[in-house]
Amino acid sequence: MAEETDRRIVAELAARGYNADREAITLIAGTPDPEDAIERAVETVSADALKVTGEQLRGLFEDERRDASPRRDANDSPSRASNPPVSPAKTDDEATNSAETVPVEAEVDTSAMGDGRVPVESGRQLVEILGDITGQSTGTGEYSDFVTVFRDRYERLAGKLRRRVNHRPADAIQSMPGGGNAEMIGMVNDIRSTASGHWLIELEDTTGVFPCLVMKDREIADLVNELVYDEVIAVRGTLADDAGILFTDEIFFPDVPHTHKPNTADRHVQAALISDVHVGSQEFAADAWSRFADWLHTEEAQSVEYLLLAGDMVEGVGVYPNQDEELSIIDIYEQYEAFAEYLKEVPGDLEIVMIPGNHDAVRLAEPQPAFDEELREIMSAHDARITGNPSTVTIEGVSVLMYHGMSLDEIIADLPEEKASYDDPQKAMYHLLKKRHVAPKYGGKMRIAPEERDYLVIDEVPDVFHTGHVHKLGFGTYHNVTAINSGCWQEQTAFQKSVNIDPDVGYAPIVDLDTLDVTARKFT
Structure with a gap:
């Protein structure tokens, strides 16, 4: 019932043109009359606001939440309900692991986290991001930098062999x-x-x-x-x-051990994995996107609590020859503004994680840092978690290696068709897992930025490997790692036709995080 109330609040606020953070939703849901609270919340925020936040509403609903709190008896203990709970009391361990006991806003001390770990406040569980290059880049392009990064690659992968x-x-x-x-x-x-x-x-x-x-x-x-x-x-x-x-x-090969046992969530919860939205292209599939966003508001999608986007939010500018002839939006910042508007269509209580791709306005060389502050501000309405390419995101205990997938072109070009092809992009992903590196080949179409360490090595085996880039849908399992290439939201462009790419448009792979089963939903 609580989830249903939360989703109704999100839908009502979205209909009025607002997104909301988790605290705001919880504050509204905790009032005696959430419908009236929504109206008062909208009146409270400024007319030009894009999002209703808990900070804006704390004072407004503080008295009502105090009045609605459980009454206490003379011994200052909560009075018992007439019907006692059926479920037995949880042990300490069970309470620690239960999603029900996670506070709405977790207090996290980020200063104590090292090794590139970025803890993120979440309404459900701590979301942890590893391997993010953002703010860590030290390479200058000198020869010595390349020696350093290749030596680091060798030592770390040799350790596995x-x-x-x-x-x-x-x-x-x-x-x-x-x-x-x-x-x-x-x-x-x-x-x-x-x-x-x-x-x-x-x-x-x-x-x-x-x-x-x-x-x-x-x-x-x-x-x-x-x-x-x-x-x-x-x-x-x-x-x-x-x-x-x-x-x-x-x-x-360094490879993933055959004995790898993936982690799973301890409750039924789902994540939608998508990539290659390409807003700004004349071929952007806007109708398919809107159908996807509408579906996320339905009862059928009530378990989808996470949305992971693996790069290419926009079409970009000057990415390939004569691209300007296929653009509906010429200015790169206006492309991101349009993308932000489309992103508002999805439920406001989704946890969103985004990494950049080769069409995005970040450096092309990998590893790619996350979007800069100006672009973050443009896309701030949903308070998305923005990290670099690649990054490993842990949600509900399940680790997801997010990589846009530029190197898939090289793998598919170098290996025989039966081992890797655009029609079965997951097979190319299997080889990256086998090599324990998301972009092993230097040169060719790949641009590698030399850093003090090789951020492209797959140190820890992920539970899910998510890529995009090739605009083809494919998923499967390699040594118990679920590999997913999530297709795209762009119809075939003239350039794609010239290089014989027939895209899979409007698909959203949905992952059950408690079983790692995958269902590909089509919205075209």
Whole structure:
């Protein structure tokens, strides 16, 4: 009943042109007459306000909430209801883990959090954001910066592979006698075929480079087709008689363990995962968006409490040749203003998390920092949580790795079609999980910003991996990680037609956070 009241309040305020924060909704719902309270709340806020906040309403409803509080008897204990509760009392552990015991506004001391952890106040549970580059960028583009970031990548991924092999540095292998066994962890420096059709892989570690030969008739030869430059792998094999090359018998990837057990929410709650809205494009699917927003207000969507947007809120300017001919809004700031208006259509009590994409007005090089203060202010009506690309967001105990997905183009281009394609974007995502890096290949279309650490390494295994960018819908499971590419909200543009992209438009994958089941809803 409380959820129903909250949603009715949100709908009534939205009909009057206002969003509301969680505290405001709770204050209104706690009055004896919420309908009357809504009218008084609207009269209280200024005419040009976009959102009703708890701060604006605290004084207005303070007396009513005090009068409505439980009466106490002479011993100052709450009087008992005529019908005692049916449910048994919770133990301390159960009370700690119960969503019902979470206060509406959690008091959080952010100063004590380290390691890039950004705690966020939530009306339900603490939302934690990890791996955000925003405000942490130190790279200057010097050669030494690139050395630092690639060394960091190597060390962190090598740490995962050392459980699989007994690593010997390249310079140590070079001094070993021929004919013996050797194992090495290295970054892929080169891949080429020999005149006989075998594969020669050069692996580089911090001490040097060593060549590894994969014979064409070995089973592992198929794995060579999965390799991309700059990823970190391990090999095991036998040295040639002159110890100048390693005949490779096995190849290992950092990978997600087969034994990975994902976290799930302890109650039935859902998240909608979308991306690539592209407001400002002539092909923006406005009608589909409005149908999606309307659905979020229905009884059927009452369990959807989170909305995660994986980049490209707007179409941008100058992203591809002759883009200006396909724009309905030319000015980039006006595009964000229009996006903010569309975002107002969704329920005001949704927890929203947004990361940027390659069409957004942030630096193109990854990792991308979050939107700047000017853009945040434009999109402030819903009090969305804005973080960098990539970031890991933990909601209801479920970790969601959000990455816009620029590197999917490179993976799909480099791997055979049966291993990765635009028609099945989740398969390309599986390879990123296998490599434990969201953008392993440097160069090509990818722009990588050198930082003190590689923010693109997948240190911790996520429960859900969410990407966009390729405008195709696809989802599946890899080693118990749910991978979702969420399609788009833009019909086919002339540019997309020229490169043979047939977009999946108007889909919203809905994730049950208590089971990680996925349902793709279509609104076109």
